[in-house]
Amino acid sequence: xxxxxxxxxxxxxxxxxxxxxxxxxxxxxxxxxxxxxxxxxxxxxxxxxxxxxxxxxxxxxxxxxxxxxxxxxxxxxxxxxxxxxxxxxxxxxxxxxxxxxxxxxxxxxxxxx
Amino acid sequence: xxxxxxxxxxxxxxxxxxxxxxxxxxxxxxxxxxxxxxxxxxxxxxxxxxxxxxxxxxxxxxxxxxxxxxxxxxxxxxxxxxxxxxxxxxxxxxxxxxxxxxxxxxxxxxxx
Numbered sequence: 001x002x003x004x005x006x007x008x009x010x011x012x013x014x015x016x017x018x019x020x021x022x023x024x025x026x027x028x029x030x031x032x033x034x035x036x037x038x039x040x041x042x043x044x045x046x047x048x049x050x051x052x053x054x055x056x057x058x059x060x061x062x063x064x065x066x067x068x069x070x071x072x073x074x075x076x077x078x079x080x081x082x083x084x085x086x087x088x089x090x091x092x093x094x095x096x097x098x099x100x101x102x103x104x105x106x107x108x109x110x111x112x113x
Numbered sequence: 114x115x116x117x118x119x120x121x122x123x124x125x126x127x128x129x130x131x132x133x134x135x136x137x138x139x140x141x142x143x144x145x146x147x148x149x150x151x152x153x154x155x156x157x158x159x160x161x162x163x164x165x166x167x168x169x170x171x172x173x174x175x176x177x178x179x180x181x182x183x184x185x186x187x188x189x190x191x192x193x194x195x196x197x198x199x200x201x202x203x204x205x206x207x208x209x210x211x212x213x214x215x216x217x218x219x220x221x222x223x224x225x
Contacts, residue, residue: 034213043115043203043216044156089156098210099144100169105155 002027004104006090012110019077021107023090026071028102030092033066033073038087038106047088048075052095080111116140117217119204125223131192134220138185138206144168145187146207146214147179151200162187163209194224 003026013019023033032051036044050057050066050073057064063076077084087106093099116139126132138145147159158171162181173179176194181187191198201221205214 036216041201041219041221043117043205043219045115046213046215049213091156097169099161099163100158100171101146101214102158103148103156 002102004028004090004092004102006088006104007107008105010108010110012112013080015081015111015113017080019080019084019109019111021075021088021090021109023073023075023104024071025092028071028092029095030068031095031098033064033090033092034101035062035064035073035075036089036091036103038089040087044089077109080109082111082113085109085111115215115217117204117206117215119202119217119220121220122218123221123223125225126194127225128194128196130194130224131190132194132222134189134191134202134204134222136187136189136204136206136217138187138204139215142206142208142215143185144207144209145181145185146205147173147187147189148203148205148216149200150203150219154200156203159189191222196224198222199224 005024035047038044065074089106091101091103118137143164146161150156159173161169179189201219205216207214
């Protein structure tokens with residue numbers, strides 16, 4: 001069956017450290033993968049997009065990698081801050097249906113001072 | 114502020130009723146997407162419209178329908194409501210294709 005898996009357990013890290021979140025997928029052929037941030041009761045906010053032929057993308061303190069062999073994307077936040085505390089969602093769209101985004105269930109990140 | 118607006122913010126209704134959720138996309142965006150988010154299911158894609166035409170469909174129930182109007186705003190109609198339809202409903206918009214989506218603040222639907 002098709003699955004997008006993110007750590008359901010919350011990730012707790014200390015301020016200043018690098019947070020690494022994982023997104024694994026099964027039985028999908030993604031054209032591209034996106035990462036979103038969601039705060040409680042609010043809509044997701046787009047962070048980064050990476051295409052299937054790209055290995056890595058960066059934006060300020062954020063970095064995403066995409067390994068189609070491992071069927072995995074990693075999302076890194078360097079020099080994390082308490083304001084980075086939120087739920088992070090990965091989403092993919094497939095080669096034959098690029099408009100439809102399929103979301104993982106998200107990982108909750110808590111950065112403590 | 115994403116530029117996407119949704120009304121109403123909250124909706125409380127009874128089982129068997131029908132409701133309409135409204136979404137106005139960002140200026141210039143032709144695509145509108147509808148999602149349902151419940152605690153046990155995560156964010157589920159329902160349907161997408163592009164410039165007035167249905168473009169993609171997810172696991173949308175037959176009791177649910179949507180449309181996009183010439184001014185590009187969209188409405189999601191939910192009928193014969195059940196307790197399990199209680200959820201946050203998000204609308205998102207984009208220019209279309211391989212681009213990021215901009216989400217509205219959501220409508221929280223409670224079915225009693």
